[in-house]
Structure formats: C-alpha cells, structure tokens
Amino acid sequence: MFSKFFKKPEGDLAARTPPGQSITERFPIMTYGPTPHVEAQNVRLRVWGAVEEELEITWDELLAMPQVTQTKDLHCVTHWSRLDVTHTGTPVMEVMKRVKLLPEATHVMLHCYGGYTTNLALSDFLREENIFAHTLEGQPLPVDHGGPLRVVVPHLYLWKSPKWVSGMEFMTADRLGFWERNGYHNRGDPWKEQRYADD
Ligand SMILES: Nc1nc2c(c(=O)[nH]1)N[C@H]1C(S)=C(S)[C@@H](COP(=O)(O)O)O[C@H]1N2
Ligand SMILES: [Mo]
DSSP states (O other), X not given: OOSSSEEOXXXXXXXXXOTTOEEESSOOOOOSSOOOOOOXXXXXXXXXXXBSSOEEEEHHHHHHSOOEEEEXXXXXXXXXXXXXXXXXXEEHHHHGGGXXXXXXXXXXXXXXXXXXXXXXXXXXXXXXTOEEEEEETTEEOOGGGTTTOEEEOTTSOGGGSOSSEEXXXXXXXXXXXXXXXXXXXXXXXXXXXXXXXXX
C-alpha cells in the first residue's frame, strides 16, 4: 500500500490521517462510469421532494451567493487521503436559505449529471463546511474532479462528495444512494472507519 506516491503518515500528519489511510500527494480520479460534460452556464441545481416549493437554481444564482474558500483534508475509502485541498464555492447553508424544507424532512439524496447519487442525513448535510465547489486551487474545478460543480462534504469519505451535482431531493426517510446500495457504509465517517455496510 505504501509506495513513492502513498506515504505512511508520521508526526503531525499522522494525527490528521484517519485509521487505515495513507497520504498521497497526487489527487487520484475516482469515477464510476463515463464522465458527464456540462457547460457551467447550463448547470442547474434542482430542488425537490420534502420542500414547500420545487426550485431550480441557476449557475449565475449560485455564484451570486456568498462564497468561501477553504482548505480541507479529503479521505477516500480506497485508503488514500489528500491533505490541504483548497476549494472555493457556495456554502450549502447559503443555498439552503433559498429552500423551504418541510418539517418532516430528515435526509437528502444528492443527484448528479450521469446518474450517480449519494444520501446524507440532514445532520451531515447541513454543516457550515459543506460547499458546492466550482474552483479547485484557484482554478475552475476540472471536469475529472467534478467540474463545473461538486459538493464537498469533508467530514465523510469522499464518495459522499458527489461530482457534477444536479439536484437535491429532500426525503422524509432514508434511502440508499449508489455506493450505499452497493455495499458501502450508509454514513462513511473516516475516523470511525465506516467503510462497508457492516462496519
Ligand atoms: N458523480 C459522481 N460523483 C462521485 C463519484 C462518481 O463516480 N460520480 N465517485 C465518488 C468517489 S467513490 C470518490 S472517492 C470521489 C473521488 O473524487 P475525485 O475523483 O475528485 O478524487 O468522488 C465521489 N463522487
Ligand atoms: Mo471512492
């Protein structure tokens, strides 16, 4: 598992690296199926399900909201972590100012161009540090890393950070997303090593 690219964490880095992870200085690309290509201007964020009214938020509307730039450590379930990744984007909490949730909403299914999905409890989704990212290290988010728009949920394994995001479906009960249906853990906390459904 350790090689030129994957280092065993030591010292301060070890404290930032969850159990079973090694640090990579590369940024591997992990995509299931073909990569969808969507022009930024055509990106829409649809909002439906357990909401008072359905919405379609445009690219320009997303960019007109308050923006943040933040540096986080990312942890992939395939045992690599990449430290200090800087994304810029619109905080989920800013987008949610537009959304009127029904009181019975408990979970969200994030949908993507191309059909990928991932589910989150609202307690994991409605957090300050979760963002709709459009910029990586000061450059437009590369398509392989989810450009034009991906969600970054830094406290969970990276499959919970959907690339090419296209919608938020609010739900009144939990339902499994793509990897969650295929044997991965429903929550995916890297510090608890929640990799597989029965962990
Ligand atoms: N739409 C979509 N989002 C996705 C995936 C995918 O296949 N499709 N893969 C997930 C997985 S398993 C990982 S590890 C990360 C990888 O992100 P990266 O390619 O930017 O490293 O994206 C996640 N988001
Ligand atoms: Mo992954």
